[in-house]
Amino acid sequence: MTQESAVSRIATPFRTLALGAVFLASLGGCSGPGDVPTSDESLGAVESPALATRVVGYLPTWAGNVDTLQYGKLSHINYAFALPTAQGGLTGVSSSDTRLRSLVTKAHAQGVKVLIAVGGWNDGNDSAFEQMAGSAGTRTAFVNSVVNFVNAVGLDGVDIDWEYPDPGTSGNNYALLMRELGTAMHTRGKLLTAAVVANGYTGGGVPASVFSDVDFLNIMAYDGGQPHSTYDLAVQSLNYWKGRGLPASKAVLGVPFYGRSPSSYVGYSELVARDSQAPYKDNVGDVYYNGIATIQAKTRLGLQNGGVMIWELSQDTSGSTSLLNAIDSVAQGTGGTGAYRLVNKASGRCVDISGPSTADGAIIHQWACHTGASQQWSMEATDSGYYRFVSRHSGKALDVKDASGADGAGLQQWTYSNGSNQQFKPVDLGNGYVRLEARHSGKVLDVTGCQGGSGDGTLLQQWTWSNNDCQQFRMEAR
Structure with missing residues (x-):
C-alpha cells in the first residue's frame, strides 16, 4: 500500500x-x-x-x-x-x-x-x-x-x-x-x-x-x-x-x-x-x-x-x-448547551451580568456564586479552539466593549455577531484553572484590581497576561 x-x-x-x-x-x-x-x-x-x-x-x-x-x-x-x-x-x-x-x-x-x-x-x-x-x-x-x-x-x-x-x-x-x-x-x-x-x-x-x-x-x-x-x-x-x-x-x-x-x-x-x-x-x-x-x-x-x-x-x-x-x-434536545460557571481564582466569585439585565451593553462583573442563569455561560465552538460564551440568562454573548485592543477595556454582553471580540480561547494552566484569551486582542479576561482585594460588583476587563490569580478562572459545569 x-x-x-x-x-x-x-x-x-x-x-x-x-x-x-x-x-x-x-x-x-x-x-x-x-x-x-x-x-x-x-x-x-x-x-x-x-x-x-x-x-x-x-x-x-x-x-x-x-x-x-x-x-x-x-x-x-x-x-x-x-x-x-x-x-x-x-x-x-x-x-x-x-x-x-x-x-x-x-x-x-x-x-x-x-x-x-x-x-x-x-x-x-x-x-x-x-x-x-x-x-x-x-x-x-x-x-x-x-x-x-x-x-x-x-x-x-x-x-x-x-x-x-x-x-x-x-x-x-x-x-x-x-x-x-x-x-x-x-x-x-x-x-x-x-x-x-x-x-x-x-x-x-x-x-x-x-x-x-x-x-x-x-x-x-x-x-x-x-x-x-x-x-x-x-x-x-x-x-x-x-x-x-x-x-x-x-x-x-x-x-x-x-x-x-x-x-x-x-x-x-x-x-x-x-x-x-x-x-x-x-x-x-x-x-x-x-x-x-x-x-x-x-x-x-x-x-x-x-x-x-x-x-x-x-x-x-x-x-x-x-x-x-x-x-x-x-x-434529545434536553440541554446540550455546555454551560459553565466561571469562578475567579483570586476572589472565588463568579462572572455575572449586572442587573441581571438582558440588554445589549449590560456590564460584566463578578458576584458571589449562585445557581442563577446569569452566571451560566454556554460554550459554543467557533473554530481553531475559540468559543463564544453565551449567557443562559439573556442569550447574549460575552463581548469586549467596542472591540478594543487596549488593556483595561471592559466586558459587556452583546447580541452575537461573529465578532472576534466575542470569541475566547480557554488555555489550560495545569492547575485546574484556565485563562480566557480574546481572539481579537490576545489579551485575557481579568478582574479589575483584584490583587488588592475585590468584592461583589467588581468589573471584568481584558488585560495583558501576567500570570496572576485575577486572570485565572475555574470552569464548573452546570
Whole structure:
C-alpha cells in the first residue's frame, strides 16, 4: 500500500490493538476462527423504540462491559472487530461468542441495532482485504461469510472498516465488494455501513459509486495532526465527503473518546482521573482531546448531517462528565448547551451580568456564586479552539466593549455577531484553572484590581497576561 501523510492517514489509534486483541479473543473465549456456521437463529426481539437520532458507538472486543452500556443513548452499536481472510472467510470473532450474543439481546430489547465491524487498523496491514476483494470468487465467499455470520447472531448488518483502499485498482475492487455486499444485505433487510478516512488522498480509494450502496458512512474525523480532532477538522471532513456527492443524511461525523499527544494515546476516562477539570477543556498537558463543550458542538454539527459516531464507548466516564451523556443531551434536545460557571481564582466569585439585565451593553462583573442563569455561560465552538460564551440568562454573548485592543477595556454582553471580540480561547494552566484569551486582542479576561482585594460588583476587563490569580478562572459545569 502507498504510504500517506500523517494527516491524510486518519486512523483510529486504539484500533492498533485490534489484531492482537481479536486473536486473543479467538483463543480465549471463542470457539475458534474457522468457518462461520450457517443459521437463521434470531436473538433479542425489539421491544422498545430506538433513539430517533443516529448515534453510533463502537464497542471493541477487548474492552467495555455490555451490562453497563447506556443503550438508550445509542441508535447503533458496531462490535469491533472481526477480520477478513484472503480466502473470503471471517476470523477473530465467533458467531457463538457469548459476549456478542448478550450484547445483541440487550441492545435489541431497547431498539438499538447491532452490526459487526470487519477490519480495523491492524497495524496498517490490509493485505487480507486486498487479496479477498481482488477476485470475484473470494468476494463471493466473503459476502456469504458475512451473511451467515449476521444471520447466525441475529445482527442488523455489517460495517466495513477497510483501512484503507488506495485510489485505482484497490479502490475499484472496494467498490465491487461494497456493491455485492450491499445487495446481499439490503435484500435481507440488513444494513451496510463503512468507516472511512476523514479526507485526503486515501479518501479517493472510496469511489463515489459506493455512496448508493451504503446506508451511511462513519467518517473518522480524528488523528488529524496535533491537536488531533479539532472542530475545524470535523467541518473539513464533512465538506470533503459531501463535496464528492455523499448525501448529508449519510454523512455520520466521528468523534473520539480519547486524546493524543505526540507520543501517546490516552482514553478520556483516564484523562478525567488525572485532572478533574478535563471535561471542561480540550487538553491535559500535551494530550489533546474533545471535552464536553467541543463534543456537544460537534454533535450539533453532526445532527445537521447524518448523525454522530463514537470511537469508542469503553473510554467514557459516567454521570456529569460522560461524553455520551453530553451527546445525548444535544440529541434529545434536553440541554446540550455546555454551560459553565466561571469562578475567579483570586476572589472565588463568579462572572455575572449586572442587573441581571438582558440588554445589549449590560456590564460584566463578578458576584458571589449562585445557581442563577446569569452566571451560566454556554460554550459554543467557533473554530481553531475559540468559543463564544453565551449567557443562559439573556442569550447574549460575552463581548469586549467596542472591540478594543487596549488593556483595561471592559466586558459587556452583546447580541452575537461573529465578532472576534466575542470569541475566547480557554488555555489550560495545569492547575485546574484556565485563562480566557480574546481572539481579537490576545489579551485575557481579568478582574479589575483584584490583587488588592475585590468584592461583589467588581468589573471584568481584558488585560495583558501576567500570570496572576485575577486572570485565572475555574470552569464548573452546570
